[in-house]
Amino acid sequence: MTITVDASFEVLPFTRTCRHIWEDGDHVLIGVSPGNSYFTAERISSLSRWATTRFAQVDFVYADLHVDRMFAAFGYTAEHAGKRAAKEIKAVRRRILKGVAESGPQDAEIRVRALSEFQGNPVYELLHRRVLHFLETDDEFRKGCEEMALHFVGSKLAEGESITDEQLRVCFDYMAAELPFFLDTPSILGVPSSVAAYHVKMPLTDVLYARGGGLRATRNQACAVVRPEAVPSTTHSAHTAPTEGTVDERRAA
Numbered sequence: 001m002t003i004t005v006d007a008s009f010e011v012l013p014f015t016r017t018c019r020h021i022w023e024d025g026d027h028v029l030i031g032v033s034p035g036n037s038y039f040t041a042e043r044i045s046s047l048s049r050w051a052t053t054r055f056a057q058v059d060f061v062y063a064d065l066h067v068d069r070m071f072a073a074f075g076y077t078a079e080h081a082g083k084r085a086a087k088e089i090k091a092v093r094r095r096i097l098k099g100v101a102e103s104g105p106q107d108a109e110i111r112v113r114a115l116s117e118f119q120g121n122p123v124y125e126l127l128h129r130r131v132l133h134f135l136e137t138d139d140e141f142r143k144g145c146e147e148m149a150l151h152f153v154g155s156k157l158a159e160g161e162s163i164t165d166e167q168l169r170v171c172f173d174y175m176a177a178e179l180p181f182f183l184d185t186p187s188i189l190g191v192p193s194s195v196a197a198y199h200v201k202m203p204l205t206d207v208l209y210a211r212g213g214g215l216r217a218t219r220n221q222a223c224a225v226v227r228p229e230a231v232p233s234t235t236h237s238a239h240t241a242p243t244e245g246t247v248d249e250r251r252a253a
Contacts, residue, residue, distance in 0.1 A: 008046055
């Protein structure tokens with residue numbers, strides 16, 4: 001189910017429904033994490049040019065909640081964690097703004113906002129409470145969150161070391177702040193439909209978009225892997241996004 005929009009990015013919607021929402025072209029949300037080397041200013045610029053050729057509205061949302069706690073949980077002193085977090089958040093915002101500015105004239109509206117700006121949004125807050133509730137009550141959802149936490153912080157752990165309860169709790173809080181946008185961005189932002197785009201398949205994608213019950217994305221919320229056009233290769237890393245064949249095997253929502 002690969003969709004090649006131009007020569008720079010390929011798109012892999014997760015389900016047929018996700019593909020239909022993609023084709024509507026109403027809105028795309030691109031989440032950006034501080035400290036992630038993938039999101040250079042040049043990449044943001046390319047993403048901006050690409051997104052505005054396909055969508056009426058584009059939002060870049062960057063994580064700025066619980067970043068200091070993440071650093072503290074992995075060995076930084078409280079003071080150093082606060083300073084490091086502030087530095088990383090400032091740097092990621094600067095990269096996004098620079099990339100958007102350098103992308104040239106846009107055919108669509110582009111907004112750049114921090115997660116913390118949505119804390120007063122009643123829909124966001126309701127969805128956030130739902131995420132926290134399902135973390136406590138839904139074993140399948142919690143397991144998916146644990147896999148997602150290990151996916152992102154595994155490289156920070158020493159060989160043979162397991163994630164601690166405190167580290168896992170902070171990871172959960174960090175993810176819970178982002179997950180409302182994978183559940184119902186249209187209601188948060190007031191758009192007809194939306195695609196959440198990321199460059200790798202997230203461990204929680206199956207839980208939120210393919211299972212029959214529990215916490216699920218709304219019918220007008222889509223998810224898609226959007227990555228630089230692949231260079232033909234016979235090898236694949238463990239973190240490679242799903243291939244076209246595996247996406248075809250996903251059942252429709």
